Amino acid sequence: MKSSEKTFTAIVETAYRMFSEYGIAKTTYSMIAEEVGISKPSIYYYFKSKEELINYIFEEVCKAIEFSAFFTLKNFTKDNFKDELVAVGFRMIEEQAKDKHFNRVIQEYLLLASRNKKYIQRFEMVQQEFLVGFEDLLKRGSDLGVTSSVNVHAKAHMLAMILDNIGNFMLLDVKIDYKQVWIEAVATIIRDEV
Amino acid sequence: MKSSEKTFTAIVETAYRMFSEYGIAKTTYSMIAEEVGISKPSIYYYFKSKEELINYIFEEVCKAIEFSAFFTLKNFTKDNFKDELVAVGFRMIEEQAKDKHFNRVIQEYLLLASRNKKYIQRFEMVQQEFLVGFEDLLKRGSDLGVTSSVNVHAKAHMLAMILDNIGNFMLLDVKIDYKQVWIEAVATIIRDEV
DNA sequence: GTCTATAAAAAGATAGAC
DNA sequence: GTCTATCTTTTTATAGAC
Numbered sequence A, B: 001m002k003s004s005e006k007t008f009t010a011i012v013e014t015a016y017r018m019f020s021e022y023g024i025a026k027t028t029y030s031m032i033a034e035e036v037g038i039s040k041p042s043i044y045y046y047f048k049s050k051e052e053l054i055n056y057i058f059e060e061v062c063k064a065i066e067f068s069a070f071f072t073l074k075n076f077t078k079d080n081f082k083d084e085l086v087a088v089g090f091r092m093i094e095e096q097a098k099d100k101h102f103n104r105v106i107q108e109y110l111l112l113a114s115r116n117k118k119y120i121q122r123f124e125m126v127q128q129e130f131l132v133g134f135e136d137l138l139k140r141g142s143d144l145g146v147t148s149s150v151n152v153h154a155k156a157h158m159l160a161m162i163l164d165n166i167g168n169f170m171l172l173d174v175k176i177d178y179k180q181v182w183i184e185a186v187a188t189i190i191r192d193e194v
Numbered sequence C: 001g002t003c004t005a006t007a008a009a010a011a012g013a014t015a016g017a018c
Numbered sequence D: 001g002t003c004t005a006t007c008t009t010t011t012t013a014t015a016g017a018c
Helices: A003-022 A029-036 A040-046 A050-064 A081-098 A102-115 A117-144 A152-171 A178-189 B003-022 B029-036 B040-046 B050-064 B081-098 B102-115 B117-144 B152-171 B178-189
Strands: none
Touching (some): A029 A040, A102 B152, A117 A152, B081 B117, B117 B152
16 A cells, blocks of 8 residues: 555544544544644645545445445345344444444434535435335335235335434443344334244 | 513524534534624623533423423323324424424434533433333333233334434435334334234 | 645634723 | 624645755
8 A cells, every 4th residue: 555545544534533523523634634643734635625525434434334235135035034134234233333433423424414415415315225225125025925015115114214223322322232122123024924 | 571581592592593504513603693683792691601502502402302291101091002102203203393403403412412421411311211211101001901011122112213213314304204104113012912 | 745834714702891 | 781802722725845
């Protein structure tokens, strides 16, 4: 890795961490520069404005939370459907618990997006992909005969909401057995009578 | 209402709206003063620092989201249990949809709380009250024979998460039939075999 | 690529007149 | 209570040397 790439990476990673610790608005080039160990104007060589840095990290975050990063429809079969659904949820919960900055940065950008047309569209894409992804999944489950075929729409949205909000609860360190909640949620969409 | 009370109220309401529109960090005394139509130093007569203003609005918001502000355990009977639960959820959804600033300000404070011991305790109280509230409710439902008595804990947390996250989804204007999702969620905790 | 120096604007906050 | 004037600090950002 070239020296300039190293600096670039250091800036991005430091900014990401500081966005989490202090918030995007309160993170300054001075703070980042000091932490990285370079001068403040040096950052302008890589990101010509703070907004550009914010945009860059936003795109990184979006890529990390795409539905396809977690779910592969083909992996779900009649026999493993419930277990696979539980497992994928567990994987997401673990990922979120592992990176303590992740949820906070997401929430930061969620607020930014709610105020800024530039971000909102990209975020809605991700959100929509999740809703449609879950719906396709439940339709497949219904075709396979393992999930109920009524109210697939609302049930899919319910699952998306629960998974999505686990991150929100983690923010406050709420002492919940998130995996148990997910098991419970999955159970409600699985056909009992098989 | 005295003139000073009017100014006080104007400052608080303007700040609340601006916290939503621009975020807490990016809302300045200058902006508030201009909007209210007073000078910047005048605000210091009512709130001796920006932090004090932030604290005040935080407490207002906390009062508005207490579990007891929505749920009254005694109102739930064997006959109306499901309908009452659905109705209370609807009321919360409507309240959130009515005040477009509400969800954003909550999210702002959620992030603040996740970084600040002073806020986190108060917020955890509210959050905890909600979790325990739902649990008590489901226990009552179980005693009345209308809800399942297994996994009451996880089921209660699931309901809390769904209701809580509706606000999050509203932030992005996600086109979801929130009421239908809530109906679906309530249905999953109601005993089918009566 | 990274630095020093510096500009321009705006922040939070106070002093003190009225 | 509300104002004008002002202070201090910090911000984003640029110019230009090395």
